[in-house]
Amino acid sequence: MAAPPRASSSRAAVQATNDDASASKLSCVRKGYMTDNYVQYFVRRPVKRSPLINRGYFARWAAIRALLMQFLSQPSSKRKQIVSLGAGFDTTFFQLKEEENAPDVFMEVDFLEVTSKKAMIVAACKETARHLDSPVFAPEKGEISSEHYKLFACDLTDTARLDAVCEKANLDLSLPTLILAECVLIYMDPEASRALLRWAASKFSNAVFVAYEQIHGEDAFGQQMIRNLESRGCPLLGIHDTSTLESKMNRFLETGWKRAVAVDMDEIYNRHIDPVERRRIERLEIFDEFEEWHIMQEHYCVAYGIIDENETFAGFGFSQISSES
Secondary structure, eight states, X not given: OOOOOOOOOOXXXXXXXXXXXXXXXXXXXXXXXXXXXXXXXXXXXXXXXXXXXXXXXXXXXXXXXXXXXXXXXXXXXXXXXXXXXXXXXOOHHHHHHXXXXXXXXXXXEEOHHHHHHHHHHHHHOHHHHTTOSSOEEEGGGTXXXXXXXXXXXOOTTOHHHHHHHHHHTTOOTTSOEXXXXXXXXXXXXXXXXXXXXXHHHHHOSEEEEEEEEEOOTXXXXXXXHHHXXXXXXXXXXXXXXXXXXXXXXXXXXXXXXXXXXXXXXXXXXXXXXXXXXXXXXXXXXXXXXXXXXXXXXXXXXXXXXXXXXXXXXXXXXXXHHHHHO
């Protein structure tokens, strides 16, 4: 069956999802789901999310956090790098610095409209600026350059600009590198997202690319999800190209990644998140939306591709996290 005609995305509308994510994270933090001492500085209008949204955002955060911490704890004599594509107002670097767990380089990339605002906030806030070594702020360019933290403006469809950004950040392309893309590829035209994955696969020799995004756009819940986002001006341009877990994995394999895994969020929440932590957050709020919860979680997934010339990531993934839990 042919996919429906592709709509066009509004950059402003897609960028607005960044504000929604930051507000959701702050709602979780204030309810005690997680600790983040920096997200408050990036939210202009705090909101109180429903228990369903709070638990869903916690699951997303916990899934990415589990892979992130596994990457940082991997035994290796080499330094490590994290590259966050479409990072928005994410505060992971500052939290990792506070925990004394930051990688050697943490580079973030997003549209100029986003990075310029972030650069101004980071520069003006002493709580964030104190974590940067010899920073150079250039808000008009949407840039911050410091020893360990780099922020650059770039349209992710422009791989030539991405090459220049990597060079400017002094990335060592042979180092173990974790690439993050949370709700990024799904908003891109399929050809553009595949070009980005192909670029990353050709650029890094020891890397894992982690993507969090929607699946199952073909059923009733998925169709409603698509309509809701289209009404906001940010259609899921990639949902019909990779609507299943298998297609998420195949996209990695077809663009040069050697191994690929995709797991839906319902399985991740029940099998790959620390059960003690899961029981703790389930006591935070009265919750009775169980049917909607499972359906919603089945429509999101984490997929990752691995290129591993030196077997740096031999034990990486959710199966390892399950055994540890």
